[in-house]
């Protein structure tokens with residue numbers, strides 16, 4: 001029974017306008033140049049900036065030292081906005097304890113780091129052109145009708161790596177909410193397709209990344225997984241159930257530094 005609906009409410013973080021987009025505004029006014037050197041030449045309309053400016057932004061070339069050695073998947077290119085949709089998840093003491101345990105049993109050279117921006121991804125990180133931002137957000141808004149709130153439980157720890165194999169993640173996988181999350185992903189995949197953007201994984205494994213390290217450490221971590229999962233099972237009996245599930249009642253679409261929030265009504 002679909003009595004709830006996901007509707008765009010506002011921009012996350014108190015900004016009430018969903019029209020606003022990040023970055024410098026591009027003037028759409030036509031400018032006729034008066035060329036005093038050669039007044040006989042006809043004036044030309046300027047090419048809009050978003051169509052011509054694809055140069056790498058020199059001030060934003062990736063510096064891994066600034067973010068714990070992480071390697072970005074995308075170089076910053078002017079006019080391109082890294083975009084993804086996710087379920088936000090608040091911090092939990094039980095998960096903190098689990099990560100502390102993982103840190104304590106893995107060798108220091110793994111360089112395990114805690115994840116702070118807890119989320120369950122529903123799209124890959126895709127690149128949106130500046131002028132697609134509003135239509136993309138509108139497409140999500142209009143397509144999300146008739147979704148109910150639902151609960152997902154964190155079932156077990158798994159190891160993931162990104163497609164470039166530059167980072168390895170410890171993730172709490174959710175099997176219980178899988179079907180509901182898959183139906184949201186199908187809706188999002190259709191929106192992405194309208195903009196020629198790639199869909200999420202064909203065989204998605206929804207998870208909350210709780211820690212990560214640089215490089216391809218999937219096999220190294222696999223060795224420690226049984227102990228980490230045994231510890232998770234102990235924590236699940238010792239700590240409140242609130243640590244191990246979330247109510248999915250909103251989604252966030254992050255575009256550059258801007259966040260658009262969608263709520264289940």
Ligand code: AMP
Nearest residue numbers: 121160161162163169201203204205209
């Ligand atoms: P996230 O914390 O959502 O960024 O996910 C961590 C990494 O898991 C991402 O870089 C994904 O590419 C990776 N990943 C690998 N396989 C999958 C899968 N089947 N479903 C979802 N994410 C995956």
